[in-house]
Amino acid sequence: MALARLRLIRTPGIGPVTYRQLLSRFGDPERALEAVPMLARRGGGTAPAIADIGAVRREQEQVARYGASYLFVDDAGYPPLLAELDNAPVALIVRGDVGLARRTVAAMVGARNASAAACRFARTLALSLGDEGVVVASGLARGVDTAAHVGAMASGTIAVIAGGIDVVFPPENAELQERIAREGLLIAEQPPGIEPRARHFPFRNRIIAGLALGTVVVEAAPKSGSLITARLAAELGREVMAVPGSPLDPRAQGCNLLIREGATLVQSAADILEQLRPIDPSAVRAPGASFDPAPPIDASDQDRRAVLALLGPVPVAVDELIRQSSLAPAAVQTVLLELELAGRLERHAGGRASLIG
Amino acid sequence: MALARLRLIRTPGIGPVTYRQLLSRFGDPERALEAVPMLARRGGGTAPAIADIGAVRREQEQVARYGASYLFVDDAGYPPLLAELDNAPVALIVRGDVGLARRTVAAMVGARNASAAACRFARTLALSLGDEGVVVASGLARGVDTAAHVGAMASGTIAVIAGGIDVVFPPENAELQERIAREGLLIAEQPPGIEPRARHFPFRNRIIAGLALGTVVVEAAPKSGSLITARLAAELGREVMAVPGSPLDPRAQGCNLLIREGATLVQSAADILEQLRPIDPSAVRAPGASFDPAPPIDASDQDRRAVLALLGPVPVAVDELIRQSSLAPAAVQTVLLELELAGRLERHAGGRASLIG
Secondary structure (H helix, E strand, C coil): CHHHHHHHHCCCCCCHHHHHHHHHHHCCHHHHHHHHHHHHHHCCCCCCCCCCHHHHHHHHHHHHHCCCEEEECCCCCCCHHHHCCCCCCCEEEEEECHHHHHCCEEEEEECCCCCHHHHHHHHHHHHHHHHCCCEEEECCCCCHHHHHHHHHCCCCEEEEECCCCCCCCCHHHHHHHHHHHHHCEEEECCCCCCCCCCCHHHHHHHHHHHHCCEEEEECCCCCCHHHHHHHHHHHCCCEEEEECCCCCCHHHHHHHHHHHCCCEECCCHHHHHHHHCCCCHHHCCCCCHHHCCCCCCCCCHHHHHHHHHHCCCCCEEHHHHHHHHCCCHHHHHHHHHHHHHCCCEEEECCCEEEECC | CHHHHHHHHCCCCCCHHHHHHHHHHHCCHHHHHHHHHHHHHHCCCCCCCCCCHHHHHHHHHHHHHCCCEEEECCCCCCCHHHHCCCCCCCEEEEEECHHHHHCCEEEEEECCCCCHHHHHHHHHHHHHHHHCCCEEEECCCCCHHHHHHHHHCCCCEEEEECCCCCCCCCHHHHHHHHHHHHHCEEEECCCCCCCCCCCHHHHHHHHHHHHCCEEEEECCCCCCHHHHHHHHHHHCCCEEEEECCCCCCHHHHHHHHHHHCCCEECCCHHHHHHHHCCCCHHHCCCCCHHHCCCCCCCCCHHHHHHHHHHCCCCCEEHHHHHHHHCCCHHHHHHHHHHHHHCCCEEEECCCEEEECC
């Protein structure tokens, strides 16, 4: 099972959304894997090169060697809040106590070049949140992230890294990363050996925001990764909180901007708890709920033509395609899946899709 | 006319609300003055001691000697936004350009012991607001108030003082106060010679908030007069804005608290202008509108008994009295006026009233 899941998600062109579609359509990853070539053909393209079984086995061996394990989006132990995301990472690679991600999690992020005062403040906040039973998640970057992890170390902290589980970044955090793997929870989405690159950070940020009921920003420049994490949290309907600063302090600009945009101004752990507590845990979707039986409907050529006619280079909402085509939702999803596997469709944020080329 | 108005408002027990009621009932101040003893008798008490004509004449002479003049709430030149208040001061004593109060006014208030950086920031903000044609009102206190007046001096500033028009406070602002009287607008509510006391400051603050479309707070302690001004502004439905600061800076606590309570975080004159501009000037009530003809209805003994039965030591809304008594609004108002002049009724914020004793 794990092998088939991993081969699916390591196949180029099969992202989290397609993975979920395939599993929803075929019930199990092995049948999905077998169906990919046929679906791609129906979508009018050539089948993607399924991930090599040998390469995937070698990845599994590496993960085991690093003392890590996989957590699949359809596993019961998968972080429940993260499973809420449409594009929840299919295979997390984790070291440490996965139970931490099932407790109340607050994300705390901020500037890498934060002031000493801000770092001390972040550490104290994290410590106080820990005292109240809140697990603090961050990105193991320099500055505020490091301070947040250090402050929350005794009570429980989750570090999400942009590269592979075995790759240390930044170098000076080697010891902290190892300590979190042993005493907290270390999470990577990239396979082992992958060095973190600029494009990996937004994916890392979405995991941080997705794990948490709310995200707190401590010192951030207006165009920083921290603000991206905050905006992702807002898009997910999670709480966004920011610690204010003087307009005369350039490092406060991002936080002040967030507050102007509607983030809650927070000055203490009590302020943060006040924002986290009102959320009803029953409102959180159980993991795997997105795999509820959707009757596997085959699409007809007529369906394919109808959906294709509605698609173009401008992303359009799948809901809109269903409405305008008057087809069964499952039929529309099938056509989109075929087109995607054929390399002709691109998925976008907010459940939208566009034709390629 | 001015003499009768002044005698009315200088009579103990006749506040702004009663004054308006009397004028609305009798059309002119002389007839109102004559009617006071009769109304008080009907209210079941002794008539208040009408202000001595000689004392009021001496006050008028003093005001003239200081180069000041009166601005009555029913004068056409009265500041239109201030006239909106239920308890708008009846007689302002002013020096300088009363036209300033008819332009777009922003109030700027803050800590007397503000940091040098905050004072510099307030001065720059006021200067930039002035450049955009906004008149800056403040309270001529030390610190932020002084900085706001200085910054806005060239473009137009209004200082509202807690004592009499001739009383300088704080002493080091003597020159600034005189300069505002000559180049801006200086406003006092208390008669000449009155030294500012603690109880005068909330009245001064309500005038500052009342003159302005919005109030900006720059550095304020959590229980400061600046926060009172901000809350008065909020009660009046005006914009409340605050400049944030670090949670580590005690002088930022009041502003951060205001922002948590819903005030708009502002960092620049542009942020302030954005809040001031959306207000539709046509939504502002013309001065004197509250003196629109209300048919002078005499109350019967039955009416008096009905209203008295509904009153008690707990403040109740006048609207509620009207609803529950099923009497004509004017009749209820008449009974309340009589009771008040008889010293048996106290008026409260939000159009409420209670029996005394």
